[in-house]
Amino acid sequence: MPRKSAQLLTGMERLTTPGDWLEFAVTLYETHKLALGQIATEAHDEALYLILHTLGLPMDSDERVLAKKLTAAQRESLAAVFHRRVIEHTPAAYITREAWLNDLRFYVDERVLIPRSYFLEIIPELGMEAGSGDPALHFGLERKKVRRVVDVCTGSACLAIVLAKHFPQAQVDAVDLSPDALAVAKINVREHGLESRVTLHRSDVFDAVPLVLYDVILSNPPYEPSAHCDQLPVEFTREPRLALDGGRDGLDIIRKLLRQARDRLTPQGIVLIEVGGLGPAMDREFAALKPQWIETADGSNCVCVIAADRLQTWCG
Ligand SMILES: C[S@@+](CC[C@H](N)C(=O)[O-])C[C@H]1O[C@@H](n2cnc3c(N)ncnc32)[C@H](O)[C@@H]1O
Structure with missing residues (x-):
């Protein structure tokens, strides 16, 4: 021993x-x-x-x-x-071999990031209920009228599943580059009985996803600068590097996502992205898009929303 x-x-x-x-x-x-x-x-x-x-x-x-x-x-x-x-x-x-998000259980293993996204506190607040008041995060969306949603960089499909449960009329696309992650996503979509509403796509961001217009594009992409990934504690190095490494400055996937999102939003659509510590870098590079930062309970405010009209007039 x-x-x-x-x-x-x-x-x-x-x-x-x-x-x-x-x-x-x-x-x-x-x-x-x-x-x-x-x-x-x-x-x-x-x-x-x-x-x-x-x-x-x-x-x-x-x-x-x-x-x-x-x-x-x-x-x-x-x-x-x-x-x-x-x-x-x-x-x-x-x-x-499991992770809990609120009361939802997800199968996980070394092929996917362990779910821990700020979207857990944000998704339940998205969209207003018909005829009711004015929740902070409605962004002009009516919850039960949202028809198409996509979770880019889906990993275990945890957020795609939370989205499908929150928007009961929506078809949800769930996109990942990693076939390993998609194998885990498939298990979770089946376990939550959502095969008819959540469709998995293997794609580098939107490259191989059929062109449709979404009401909501959501992503928790890899956003750690590569040098930071080299210094992570052992536990975090057990997670797939592809799930964490966002390139030299962390923004590689975010740049591609924003460029491709431009042609894939309904006129009232929104993009929501979790960016970790990249808020100031986002504000500098994407100032023309006027990212709006959503307050989170711990004050880290690292999820931003960008509206379709900003993207459509953007020349990035
Ligand atoms: C931070 S993890 C997020 C997983 C999940 N959405 C969550 O919140 O737990 C990022 C995911 O993006 C995937 N990914 C990395 N590069 C990608 C790319 N170019 N296109 C699509 N997915 C990518 C990784 O395989 C990983 O599953």
Whole structure:
């Protein structure tokens, strides 16, 4: 057994309850400097999720389950899971093969980015309800009249699926360059029973997507500058580089997307793009498009909206 692994497992016999494991795991996250931010930002939350998942317990379990005595088989299963997380730095979602967005479960594995997009808080606010007030993010769209939507850079298809559920009358195209990602997307579209409304396309942005006009073009593209991708913590290097690397300045896919979006929007259509830390660069390069930044709960405001009329008069 490798030395690090043997050290990790030393003293495991004294971990007789899930609560013991939780306490132990949290110290391991610190001592082994595990990177967080893929499914949780706190070690406690991620470790608790792994423990409950491994033991087959519901995520809303009562605190009392933490004091229950574990069987030998359960202890071994927990040891195997934390070996992968702590010694191998495997991201938690790749161990459990799932990611949750609100109450929706998605299958994930190493072929796709682990879903964690700001669009989760934005999509539910998009479009007004017929005859009702004026939600902040309606942009002239009426939710039940939205007919065509596209999720470019779809990965696991998580956002395409959230879009299909939010816009009940819409046909949704979901585009990705990676055949591996599309294989995972296919699983999720089937599991959510959306094969008749979500169509997968293998394409470099819109290159191979039939020309139709969309009410909403949405994208969480790769936007990390390449040099940044070379320095990521191990956990993030386990995600596909194609999902993260946006080229020298991070803007490669965004530039192509905006140029191609021009001919693919209805007159009232909008483009929504998540850009990470590229807000100032976007404002400089695409000033003529007047990107509007949407406020997010944590104040990072890294999703912008661009209206069709701006794009159509743009000479970029
Ligand atoms: C940041 S991930 C987003 C995945 C998913 N939408 C999400 O939010 O979890 C970016 C995705 O873009 C895909 N991709 C990279 N370059 C692309 C391109 N030129 N055209 C289409 N998709 C691309 C990657 O394969 C990856 O699945």
